Amino acid sequence: MRNRIEWRDARVAEIRPLAEDVRYLSFDVDGPIPRFEPGSHSNFRVEIDGEAAIRTYTVLPAPEGQIAVGVKLHPQSRGGSRFMWSLEAGQRLRLTVPENRFELNWRAGHYLLLAGGIGITPIYGMAQALVARGASVRLVYAARSRQIMAFADELAALLGDRLSLRDNAQGEHIDLVGEFAALPVEAECYLCGPIGLLEAAKAAWAEAGRPASRLRYEVFGDSGLYPEKTFTVEVLNRDIAVAVRPDQTLLEALLGAGVEMIYDCQRGECGLCAVRVVDRSAAIDHRDVFLSREEKDENTRMCACVSRLAEGRAVIDTGYRGRATRQDGSFPLV
Ligand code: FES
Structure with a gap:
């Protein structure tokens, strides 16, 4: 790396x-x-x-x-x-x-590749590399319609019946439970897609009793459950209220308002930018892969680089720091 x-x-x-x-x-x-x-x-x-x-x-x-x-x-x-x-x-x-930061391990006996929409971009290269090595691989690629599926023809030529295209417009979706149940014990799954697909896959993977380390993933930082709308945050104990436009992140808005922030990856991975949410009037759209499902359900923290409020207002504490690691594995000192 x-x-x-x-x-x-x-x-x-x-x-x-x-x-x-x-x-x-x-x-x-x-x-x-x-x-x-x-x-x-x-x-x-x-x-x-x-x-x-x-x-x-x-x-x-x-x-x-x-x-x-x-x-x-x-x-x-x-x-x-x-x-x-x-x-x-x-x-x-x-x-x-x-x-x-989304490395392919060569240790698995079988690979299941899952792509949602533009999440095909890393998966496409992985499929080529696995086929070149003669690895056992299956790719399931879903999108809102066939017209937006990049590389579908190239992948069909590369993989033949080891490729399954799922066209949402035709009512086709990825059968996560079925796909995971069909995997041999030593299989690994690589997934890139929107956060909703990842959350569903993580739940189905755990339900299938498979080791978390063998589900590897990357999500798009801008894929949320709600459309981007302007929301406002007030910074606890600071006389600062910041409007976050649809075209900027909470982190960008805070930095622009002169609020000191610690951050690194800006991809929702390291947790360094996490702020404590003291009060809010709307749902938090968690778009990170740092907080666990349970932590997201608590709704007391959010990663400012990717996550947003669906709308409305929130009071946040930017002085808060919980567990977080820099990308080099070190811990922040504040
Ligand atoms: S900067 Fe890494 S999660 Fe936000």
């Missing part, structure tokens, strides 16, 4: 559609790129409403010297996908050398 963030200059090499609202973008990168594994991601320096920001995308298999991503246009997004879709061939930008 790479832990050192290494920024590079790059130039847009190719843009083409992958599916409805999904675009392939490849970049010629200055300098050599170390070999990277499926599941890796790169950070991109983007511009949103004139402000610099960083967005993270899974990298796809790409020719040597290039980094490629598949970007779904989210009209309701915080602006990252709109920026990526505004790029034109030849345009220059900054990106990081890929690093991997």
Whole structure:
């Protein structure tokens, strides 16, 4: 795993559609790129409403010297996908050398890959790598419609009857209980999709009596149970009230208001940005993978980098710090 963030200059090499609202973008990168594994991601320096920001995308298999991503246009997004879709061939930008926090283990006797929507981007590379190694693999890929399924044809050619496409518009969904029941004991499952799919998979995996360490996953930070709406937070013991727009995170809004925050991954993984929720008028849309199901049900904490209030107001305590780890495994001192 790479832990050192290494920024590079790059130039847009190719843009083409992958599916409805999904675009392939490849970049010629200055300098050599170390070999990277499926599941890796790169950070991109983007511009949103004139402000610099960083967005993270899974990298796809790409020719040597290039980094490629598949970007779904989210009209309701915080602006990252709109920026990526505004790029034109030849345009220059900054990106990081890929690093991997969603690594494929090679120890399993069988692999079940589950993808929801644009969650196919890391799973696509994993399927290619597993087939190349002759591994036993099955992929179940679900989306709201067949038209938005990127790589469906390529995967059908690669996997044949080891691929199952589930078109929600046709009433087809992933049968998690059935899929897990059919797995051999030594199987591992790799999942990338929206938080709702992950929560259902975690519950079904536990119910099936399978070890938690053999379900590995990544979710999109912007996939919640509620649409993004403006909400307001008041910071406990500080004379600060912050409106969080639909196109920004709670963390961004707090930092913008001058509130000191500790954070690291900005992907809902490390827990460093967690704040205590003292009072609230609406549901918390937990979008992190750091808090357990029980902790989310308690609704006393939320990860400011990805989670939101559905609407309304909340009072939060930003001085709170519970268990949390930095990505290098160290603990914060406050
Ligand atoms: S910064 Fe890591 S969970 Fe928010």
